[in-house]
Amino acid sequence: MAGTLVKICGISTPQTLAAAVQAGASHVGFVHFPKSPRHLSLADAAGLRALVPAQVKAVLLLVNPSPDVLADAVREVHPDVVQFHGSETPDALARFRADTGLEAWRALAVRDAASLADAGTFRGAADRVLLDAPASALPGGNGTRFDWSLLSGWDAPLAWGLAGGLTPANVAEAIRLTGAPLVDTSSGLERSPGIKDVDKIAAFCKATRI
């Protein structure tokens, strides 16, 4: 669909960041979660963030951060968006937005139709919900997809994005089937754990332009 926003998550090098920008990504994501193969220290995330041009939004991904980690992360990295990928509450997100003026996104694991009802609890608290496959080895970035047909007829209560197992080969179908206004991908564009492939980044962004 024309104008689909594209987030490339788990960027870890200047080269892959440049590839995402060149390919037209609207958002690039940096993961600060030590158990992830895509983990960046705050200093490394800040270094990459400094290379993000103004037309692209920098998303910092955190999982149930303590107040200290959250404050340090915002101060050091200066993200445009913080993506909360744990069990953070609507109240916590609303407080974060009020305190920082930054966008707050919340990942939601979609298991069944009932999972989608949770999205409504973030209306007015989050700027966007990211519908993702349920956690397995990691809270996200597992390369697995959920049943997209669950979104058929779904009346989204706030801005949203589709994540989980998206690749250059399936993203066009995903957009057609779900009408997602934003697609987010990570492991499907890697050539080895934690390292993205510049050709796959380009192919993914191209495939979203349907």
Ligand SMILES: O=C(O)c1ccccc1NCC(=O)[C@H](O)[C@H](O)COP(=O)(O)O
């Ligand atoms: O990517 C990670 O390593 C990660 C670790 C902990 C929490 C979330 C994580 N990623 C979240 C993302 O935004 C991913 O892009 C999203 O889950 C989709 O991942 P994938 O299925 O690999 O495309």
